[in-house]
Amino acid sequence: MNAVDIENKVKSQALAAKAAARQLRSASTTEKNTALLAMANALGHSSDKILAANAADIAAAKAKGISSALIDRLTLNEERLSAAAHGLREVAALPDPVGATVSMTRRPNGLEVGRIRVPLGVVGIIYEARPNVTVDAAGLCLKAGNAVILRGGSEAFRSNMAIVEAMNAALERTGLPPASVQAIRDTDRAATLALMRQTGLVDVLIPRGGRGLIRTVLENATVPIIETGEGNCHIFVDESAPLDAASRIVLNAKCQRPGVCNAVETLLIHQGIADRFLPAIAASLAERNVHSRGCERSREIVPELEAAQEADWETEYLDLVLAIKVVDSLAEAIDHIDKYGTGHSEAILTNDYNNAREFLEKVDSAAVYVNASTRFTDGHQFGLGAEMGISTQKLHARGPMGLEELTSTKFVIYGSGQTRT
């Protein structure tokens, strides 16, 4: 197909999504939950087909020499598929965000002005080759009353098609429009670009992925966007930090799952505690195969450290690598975070009340911690019940996005003949 054909196809999917969204807007919680449970069951019934499609994806990815980490993310098996189905059942059990009255006031002229929570409409999502995200995103969008257009990584194309087919059949059986959940049926880049430009049809586009994808979306999209997730996260160990707890937290934030966006990437240490803390933490990190890269002052204390370069302060390693810098003060730590951070998650480890307050106030990130691991930045851990991604922008949603972040509001006004004077 040429680019124009691809664009037309994406547009017709967006039109179908908009029509579906119109029906979903008025769907009852019971109808949506019934569909979610049917979708969960359908994944079970179609597991042979889905796993066969996934096996074909994996074979093609291996032939292309894709890294083993990516192959792992791409891989489905009975257990992972039933975990995804279980996720849909959990979403069905969550409260429906739609229809809640957010506020209602009576104006002096007797008008009653309220704000009601409503679906966004049509949500687009561009994501990596992770078939479980296909299931999660479809479930969350449907529960919030939105139609979704899925654009997963091309390596997962066959898997996604099989999953969406199963979910569509379930929607059809339960009476909700199958176009509520659609996948882009073309792996061409032109299809992704077309999705970014469905102004008036797509109400929000959520790009999940690396810096390159985000930049492409910023440059090309005409629809509203929620930017997600680069996480160059920091932990600042203040002078008064209890050292044992600080060690536990730093090791947890770096090592518990290094490949995710809420893992710590730079450790800042107050100069007043560096002599005592740095040798111990450097040794513990080395034991866990973490490559630490230190500033000059930290290398005076622990000469074995590799030398950090300017680029290290900006890097989201997503790996067992940690940049370490000794700072003079809380103010220098905050300045460093302001300069190099991505506004994701930052923590201060301290026993100083004023420093804790200052850090919480002055650090301008989606999640700011006192005395805890940055690894908690997650919809489930924060009690949102679900997660659609982690926003690093300030508009609409900031930090982990749950069901509420997939909704908008509208004003409803009850009058009795009022006119404006």
Add this chain to the structure above:
Amino acid sequence: MNAVDIENKVKSQALAAKAAARQLRSASTTEKNTALLAMANALGHSSDKILAANAADIAAAKAKGISSALIDRLTLNEERLSAAAHGLREVAALPDPVGATVSMTRRPNGLEVGRIRVPLGVVGIIYEARPNVTVDAAGLCLKAGNAVILRGGSEAFRSNMAIVEAMNAALERTGLPPASVQAIRDTDRAATLALMRQTGLVDVLIPRGGRGLIRTVLENATVPIIETGEGNCHIFVDESAPLDAASRIVLNAKCQRPGVCNAVETLLIHQGIADRFLPAIAASLAERNVHSRGCERSREIVPELEAAQEADWETEYLDLVLAIKVVDSLAEAIDHIDKYGTGHSEAILTNDYNNAREFLEKVDSAAVYVNASTRFTDGHQFGLGAEMGISTQKLHARGPMGLEELTSTKFVIYGSGQTRT
């Protein structure tokens, strides 16, 4: 200056705004209110200078043959300037939205996870040649703790520079950074384009203006946007509508101030009431110099009506013109609004409980009314205390935007050594 010089200048303004925003983030309510009152006083003290600049703008606009309606919007006088200053004092009296704890919960592991209201950071605004908006926008942004970059219509350039100079001096005197309020110092289009592309520096851009401006912004911006206000607003007169009230409301929504976005542009009339309602309302509209353009069925009832063309259903007249269509049913009215509306404000006039509920639920607009004039869609009328514009998008803000819509939230997490398992 060439385009690169202009871009560099805008970028240096954006950098200064970001630095100012960092200071404003921690400014107390008292500091901000003191600055707002000083800004109000400064407008008074500098009124000679501001009015002289405005006179020069008006002379230049007249020489260019600008329409009298636009000249009126551009014009300042002692009264209008002191009204703008009064507006700043009113904003000072409003509650500070920053710092409020939106939610705070304790998780099973003892973490306390809260959401705190914080400033957005740097707000950009592109608007018409209305110098009073310069004052309003600066006041609202400052109260919400944001730095603002103002890009007013070029016809108001001298007025805006004089206003911003006065406000900057007031900021300086009260100890807040003058870069909190900046105007783009170049009328070249390249400056506007540069403002749209300050990713990482500008947190949100609010374009106010016609379809052309919005389209340019959608095509070129890389920063997050809040789209504002084209209003192709509808009133549907249902079969059960009380006719006297319906006439009053329609006349108010069309005639009270036809040039604004919440004025009604299309009147939909249920066929069961058209014979009785249409002749009366058509006569009343004609008396008030409204040009009505009717569908075929309405012209069978009132043959004097001009014939409406397809384009009429899509037009925001902003003038004493009204499109009129007879519809078979509530469903047809909703379909018409869905097809032609801009999602701004729509009203049903009815005494039927179920129809009122159905209209409120199915019409997907920022403001949906029962039995009142659409002219109430306004921050002050809705009780928000202020208005920065009216959003017609669903992300972040929908409908009139007050101070709260100029803020974001951040998660703060109080721990006692928690790590993730």
